[in-house]
Amino acid sequence: MITDFKPGMYDDVGVAPELKGLNLAEKPDGPGAAAMISAGVGIFVLGLLTTTAVISGTVKSFLLWWEWGQGVGPLAGKSTIAVIAWLISWAILYFLWRNKDVVLKTAFYIGLGLGILGAIGTFPTFFELFHS
Amino acid sequence: MELNSREIWTVIHGLVLGTLFLLAFAGGLAGLWSLRPGLMTTAGIKERMGRLYVGAWVMAAAAWGAVITGTWIVYPWYRVNLSTVGEDAYAGCAELILPGQTCSPRDFLKSNVSGNTEAWHAFGMEWKEHVTWAAPILATAAAFLIAYYGPRLIARPWLRAAVIVMFVGAFAAAVVGGAFGAFLNKIAPIV
Numbered sequence: 001m002i003t004d005f006k007p008g009m010y011d012d013v014g015v016a017p018e019l020k021g022l023n024l025a026e027k028p029d030g031p032g033a034a035a036m037i038s039a040g041v042g043i044f045v046l047g048l049l050t051t052t053a054v055i056s057g058t059v060k061s062f063l064l065w066w067e068w069g070q071g072v073g074p075l076a077g078k079s080t081i082a083v084i085a086w087l088i089s090w091a092i093l094y095f096l097w098r099n100k101d102v103v104l105k106t107a108f109y110i111g112l113g114l115g116i117l118g119a120i121g122t123f124p125t126f127f128e129l130f131h132s
Numbered sequence: 133m134e135l136n137s138r139e140i141w142t143v144i145h146g147l148v149l150g151t152l153f154l155l156a157f158a159g160g161l162a163g164l165w166s167l168r169p170g171l172m173t174t175a176g177i178k179e180r181m182g183r184l185y186v187g188a189w190v191m192a193a194a195a196w197g198a199v200i201t202g203t204w205i206v207y208p209w210y211r212v213n214l215s216t217v218g219e220d221a222y223a224g225c226a227e228l229i230l231p232g233q234t235c236s237p238r239d240f241l242k243s244n245v246s247g248n249t250e251a252w253h254a255f256g257m258e259w260k261e262h263v264t265w266a267a268p269i270l271a272t273a274a275a276f277l278i279a280y281y282g283p284r285l286i287a288r289p290w291l292r293a294a295v296i297v298m299f300v301g302a303f304a305a306a307v308v309g310g311a312f313g314a315f316l317n318k319i320a321p322i323v
Binding site: 016 | 176291305
């Protein structure tokens with residue numbers, strides 16, 4: 001899935017000759033894959049925290065701590081931690097893959113799968129199944 | 133004809149930023165859709181891509197603005213507990229037809245004093261407040277991909293389709309927020 005970046009993998013000008021005049025340099029796919037997967041990570045963490053806050057009072061109390069007295073409730077922790085997870089995972093993957101080629105289809109499907117799981121976790125009919 | 137500060141923030145959150153998001157989405161989707169081989173000249177690509185970069189980043193910025201103002205400014209007014217008196221959690225909502233000084237919108241919906249309204253909170257607000265945070269994440273990732281690959285998207289239909297999926301995913305999450313926000317503000321407005 002991950003290989004060193006080698007220009008020549010794509011024939012962009014062959015597919016779209018109008019690009020020739022733009023003299024586009026080829027770029028590694030690692031940063032693109034990092035963006036796809038990390039977006040899924042952020043949404044997955046959002047859904048995971050939404051559901052676990054219903055299951056665990058300890059998690060809910062921890063999430064409440066993030067509201068800084070603003071009255072936002074556990075949503076403050078869920079959203080802030082999800083955004084932090086997204087940004088950190090993006091930064092790490094970007095750093096690791098900035099000069100690599102990564103199979104974009106695989107990266108996209110990983111991100112999509114994580115995103116779908118996260119979206120399910122935010123759906124009330126689902127997370128209320130765990131309400132004690 | 134005037135708006136109080138809470139109404140102004142509600143307008144900024146939903147109407148101003150929401151509308152900006154929708155406009156940017158519509159333009160961005162049309163731009164992405166037409167990035168196909170053989171449709172544009174080199175000069176046309178340059179002109180089109182500039183607009184697409186701006187539209188995608190504006191959409192992401194509007195999504196961030198909407199969720200941050202919604203969560204940290206408007207939502208606390210919605211969820212504050214005002215109605216509890218002694219053992220009665222919804223005493224302050226008794227006989228009200230709209231939320232007020234002794235009954236927040238959440239108190240009002242959960243109290244069922246004006247019909248069967250609890251599900252608007254338990255389903256509508258609970259879904260809206262969580263899933264809309266997916267919108268700025270997806271919109272930012274899509275904007276990054278558009279900026280990173282630029283005109284190369286024309287020659288790579290699969291990648292362009294993947295970006296469109298993320299773009300539409302951001303829109304879908306925002307639609308849940310926008311639609312339920314509009315309904316909730318109709319049934320239990322923030323005053």
